[in-house]
Amino acid sequence: MRKIIFVFMIFLLVFPSLSKEPFEKRVEKILDEITPGLIEIRRDIHANPELAFQEKRTSSIVANYLRKLGLEVREGIAGTGVLGILRGSKPGPVVGMRADMDALPITEEIGLPFASKVKVVIDGKETGVMHACGHDVHTTILLGVANVLSKLRNEISGSVLFVAQPAEEWGDGANEMLKAGVFKDIKPEVMFAFHVDDELKPGFVRYTLGYSGANCDGFHLIIKSQGCHGSAPHSCVDPIVVGSEVVLALQVMVSREISIHNNTVITVGSFHAGTAPNVIPQKAEMRAIVRSYGEEQRKILKEKVERVIKKICESAGADYELNYYFGTPSLYNHTELMKKILPTVERILGGKNFLVEGLPEMGGEDFSYFAREIPSVILGLGVCPPDVKSNSVHSPTFLVDERSIPIGVKVMTNIILDYLKKK
Ligand SMILES: [Zn+2]
Ligand SMILES: [Zn+2]
DSSP states (O other), rough: HHHHHHHHHHHHHHHGGGGSHHHHHHHHHHHHHHHHHHHHHEEEEEEEEHHHHHHHHHHHHHHHHHTTTEEEEEEETTEEEEEEEEEEEEEEEEEEEEEEEEOOOOOOOOOOOOOOOOOEEEEEEEEEEEEEEEHHHHHHHHHHHHHHHTTTTGEEEEEEEEEESSTTTOOHHHHHHHTTTTTOOOOEEEEEEEEEEEESOOEEEEEOOOEOOOEEEEEEEEEEEEETTTTTTGGGGOOHHHHHHHHHHHHHHHHHHTTSSSOEEHHHHHHOOSSTTEEOOEEEEEEEEESSSHHHHHHHHHHHHHHHHHHHHHHHHEEOOOOEEESOOEEOHHHHHHHHHHHHHHHHHTTTTGEOOOOOOOOOOOHHHHHHHHHEEEEEOOOOOOOOOOOTTTTTTTOOOOHHHHHHHHHHHHHHHHHHOOO
């Protein structure tokens, strides 16, 4: 018997890989060790939030952490963006993971011991700054995944890029990083990201096939008039009446001219005119959002909106100024890639029941700039604490259950490992 054990030990020394536990178990072991440190980092970032394109402190935390792990680090991409490159010991595909670092001008109201006390002045008004969209969690998970994978580097075939981007809330941080050449030397063939899901509990993940974010377009319109007495409306154009017609005609246009298969929302969220009941004002001003999916559809909508406004103003004899803009593009989750990774997510979460299929939404997410160039997938990570009923991102009471952090790290690490293995 002793002899057999001896021979087996020699065998393991000669073939060390056979002595190793499966990746999944080792990921868990490493995770147990690093989770307290990750929670500390998350609380530190949470207590010191920074607004879009001002993420100096956060980005240096990210860069220093990645550098300590032995990654190649590039800083200052589009201002505060960071790229960490982890090269496995063997050649293979390049995979990217993205996190966003910016916070919001919201005053935190929960009373956490690590609540943000940061204040800024915007338009002469003092307001707090808060990680009310969970980007502190995204950043922490990125660091956690980098940490775990750096410890498994000897067995990784391929490279992993860690992208920490500025200004997601402004909808263009990702675009700015691409413009600054974040991938000019090394480009991932696929990209992954999380966004916190404020409805799901920790341990649950939401996935959406196809579109999960809309084109965030819109317009600013000024309808002009000479202005006249309210009792003599025939003597000038009434920009309020013309504007009202525009608001309604746009809703009719959406319901009558757009196929039900092309999700479209137009909301005129701001409409200002006039100072007194007996004065027809010299202008009416409105701002609207126009949401849709796909490049083709946004162009069609622009033409239709321009036509509706032009025709209504012309028929009333009103001059106008229209500024129509294209904002963040819609976010398309690559279907094949999603199908490829879902079995991994299911296995790590412990079953199908922990996977929730999401419906397409008309919100914006600037991860779409990466997804437009590289097959990409974003997943919703459940972060809602069990005893909280309504928990909304972008609200001063948004709360994260920190148990979601190691879960996020575990899920993403395994997605990346499985992807690299299958290649
Ligand atoms: Zn947000
Ligand atoms: Zn967000």
